[in-house]
Amino acid sequence: xxxxxxxxxxxxxxxxxxxxxxxxxxxxxxxxxxxxxxxxxxxxxxxxxxxxxxxxxxxxxxxxxxxxxxxxxxxxxxxxxxxxxxx
Numbered sequence: 107x108x109x110x111x112x113x114x115x116x117x118x119x120x121x122x123x124x125x126x127x128x129x130x131x132x133x134x135x136x137x138x139x140x141x142x143x144x145x146x147x148x149x150x151x152x153x154x155x156x157x158x159x160x161x162x163x164x165x166x167x168x169x170x171x172x173x174x175x176x177x178x179x180x181x182x183x184x185x186x187x188x189x190x191x192x193x
Contacts, residue, residue, distance in 0.1 A: 108190065115139050115183045122150065122176045123157055126165040134160065136187070143184035147177055 112135045119138070120128065130138070138160045147153040158164070 108187070111183055111187050111190075112136065112139070115142075115180065115187075118176065118180050118183065119157065122180065123154060124166050125157070125161070128161070128164060130161070139184040139187050140191075142180055143188040146181050149177065153177060153180065 109132070112132055115138075116130070116135055119125065138157065141156050141160065142153070145152070145156055147156055154166075
């Protein structure tokens with residue numbers, strides 16, 4: 107995944123899931139994005155399950171919910187990267 111796309115994907119994850127003190131490597135982010143692209147989460151719970159597979163012991167801030175457009179944006183970013191990587 108390109109650095110700009112990784113940064114946008116990471117920012118969106120932070121906005122939606124609120125991981126506490128989360129500092130993933132570019133490789134970890136790319137694997138997470140690929141999993142999001144493949145699984146296409148539609149809810150915060152689905153996104154959290156995918157996230158926790160990659161970061162099982164991670165803690166989160168408890169804040170308000172997100173609307174579906176947030177998940178659609180995450181999926182769009184992940185799919186764009188998957189297409190670019192397959193070229």
